[in-house]
C-alpha cells in the first residue's frame with residue numbers, strides 16, 4: 172500500500188496550491204512520516220524539521236517560489252521544503268556522500284534561495300535580496316524564517332536594525348519553539364516568553380477572527396497614526412512592541428501548527444507595506460512523540476529505531492568531547508579562576524556538566540561566538556582564566572575578537588575547538604577545516620593539537636596554566652581508546668614528540684592531531700615495503716618545534732607534513748615557511764598532505780578522508796611515489 176499518496180503527487184510546490192485545507196492537513200501527516208522514516212535511517216535534524224511542516228505548507232500555498240525568495244535560518248528545519256521542491260525521490264540519500272545535503276544549498280535547487288548552516292544570517296541575506304529587488308524594480312516577496320535560538324545571534328539584530336530603518340517590504344517569520352538546541356537563553360528569549368504568556372495570545376488562539384482583524388491593511392491610516400504616536404502605555408501593553416519600535420509591523424504570536432490561520436496571516440502579510448515580523452509559536456519535534464518529549468536529543472540525531480526512538484548503544488572509546496568535559500571539571504576544582512563559556516552548545520561541547528557542577532562559573536551566551544570571545548577577554552583582563560569552547564567552524568565568526576581582544580592584549584584565554592577537521596554528514600558548512608590556518612598567524616597565540624584523548628587532557632591542563640592566549644583543537648567523535656591517566660602532566664610548550672626515528676630513513680612524517688595515528692599506520696605500511704620512515708607528533712602548530720624540523724631535515728631527504736586542516740595556510744605551510752626562511756629548502760624536499768583548496772562535501776568521515784587522500788594506505792602510496 173502506498174504510505175504517502177498525497178506526497179507522491181507533488182512534483183513542484185505549485186501542486187500544493189491545488190490541495191484543499193483538509194488535504195493539506197493530511198499532507199502534513201504524510202510529510203512527518205516521510206521525514207521520520209528517512210532520518211531514522213540516515214540521522215539528521217529531526218525535531219526542528221518536524222516543527223515547521225505546517226509553516227512550509229502554508230508558505231508554499233500562499234507564495235510563488237522560486238520567484239518569491241525563501242531563506243531558512245541555519246536551514247536545519249527545511250526538510251519539508253526539500254521534499255516539496257523536487258527532492259522527494261532522492262531524499263533517502265539525505266546527508267550521504269553525493270546525496271541531498273542537510274541544509275538549503277543554492278547548487279542543489281533553484282528553490283534554495285540562500286545557502287545556510289551557520290545561524291543568524293537569514294535576515295541579512297533577505298534584506299540584501301529585498302534591496303536588490305527594489306533596485307531592479309521587481310515585485311517579488313522575500314521571506315526569512317528564523318528560530319528563537321538563531322535570533323540570539325548578533326547578526327540577526329544588526330539586520331533587524333537596518334531593515335526596520337530602511338522600511339523595505341520584507342517578511343520575517345520568527346519560529347519560536349522555546350528552544351535553541353538546549354534551553355534557549357537571554358533577555359530576548361525571556362521577552363518572547365512574556366509575549367506568549369500575554370493574555371492576548373491566549374485570546375487570539377480562541378478568537379482567530381480578532382487576531383486577523385488586528386492586522387493592518389495597506390493604507391490603513393488609523394494604524395499608521397497609532398504607530399507614529401509612540402505611546403509608552405501602548406509600548407508596554409502591545410505584544411511585540413520591541414519589534415514595532417524598531418520599525419517592523421509585528422503580528423502574533425500565532426499558532427504555527429494551525430494551517431488555515433497561517434495561510435490567512437501570510438496572505439495578509441503579503442499585502443502589507445514595509446517590514447513585517449510574524450511571530451509563530453511551534454512545538455519542536457511536533458507529531459513524533461519521542462522527539463516532542465526529548466527535543467534536545469532529536470535536534471540532530473544519528474540513526475535510531477523509529478518505533479522506540481532509541482539509538483544504538485554507543486560502544487568503544489569515549490569521545491574527545493566527554494574527555495574534555497571531565498578534564499575541565501577536574502581542573503576547575505583546584506583552579507577556582509577557571510570559567511567556561513559556550514555559545515549555545517552546552518551539550519555538544521560537553522560544558523553542560525561543568526555548568527551543573529560550577530553554575531556560577533558557567534556561561535551560555537546564546538548563538539554569539541563573537542560576544543563569547545570578547546566576554547572571555549573581559550574576564551581574563553580582570554584576572555579569571557576563561558575556557559571558551561566552540562565548534563571549530565563556528566569559531567570562524569570570532570576571528571577579529573580573537574585577534575583584537577584576546578591576542579593583541581595577550582590575555583590568558585583558552586579556546587577549545589571541538590569538531591576540528593572533517594565532521595561528516597553536516598558537510599562543508601560544518602567542517603572545521605580552517606582553524607590551524609586562522610590561528611597560526613595570530614601573535615601571542617599557542618596552538619595545541621593533541622594526537623589522542625590522553626594528550627587532550629594534558630594539553631588542556633597545560634593551556635589553562637598559561638598567562639597568554641592558547642587554543643586546543645580536537646576532532647568530532649570517539650578518541651583512540653588510549654588509557655587515561657588520573658593525573659595531569661605538563662606538555663613542554665613548542666616541543667614535539669618523536670615517535671619513531673630511523674637512522675637511515677628517507678622520509679620523516681611530521682603530523683598533527685588526528686593525522687598522527689594515521690601517519691603511524693602509514694609508516695607501518697611503508698615499513699612492510701622496506702621503506703623506513705621517522706614519525707613525529709608535532710603537538711604544536713605554534714610555536715613550531717624548529718629544532719625537531721632541523722634534526723629531521725638533517726637525517727631525511729623528504730619531509731611530509733600531515734594535517735586534517737586546509738593545506739592553505741595550515742601546519743604544512745608553517746613548515747614550508749620555516750624551510751624557506753632557514754635555507755633548508757635547498758636540500759630538503761617537502762610534501763604537504765591535508766585538505767585541498769576546495770570545500771569538502773558531506774559523507775562519512777572515512778569516505779571524506781579517502782577523497783582527500785588521507786587514509787593510511789593512500790599516504791603510504793603518495794610517500795612511496797614521491798621517494799621514487
Ligand SMILES: Cc1ncc(C[n+]2csc(CCOP(=O)(O)OP(=O)(O)O)c2C)c(N)n1
Pocket residue numbers: 219222245247248288289290317318319320321322348350351352455470514515516538540565568
Ligand atoms: C554560528 C552558529 N553557532 C552555532 C550553531 C549550532 N546550532 C545549530 S541550530 C542551533 C539552535 C537554533 O535554534 P533555533 O534557531 O531556535 O532553531 P530550532 O532548532 O529551535 O528550530 C544552534 C545553536 C550554528 N548552526 N551556527
Ligand SMILES: CC(=O)[C@@H](O)[C@H](O)COP(=O)(O)O
Pocket residue numbers: 216245247288352470471519590594597601647
Ligand atoms: C545545525 C547545527 O549546526 C547543529 O545542530 C550541528 O549539526 C550539530 O553538530 P553535532 O552533531 O556535531 O553536534
Ligand SMILES: [Mg+2]
Pocket residue numbers: 318319320321346347348349350351
Ligand atoms: Mg528554537
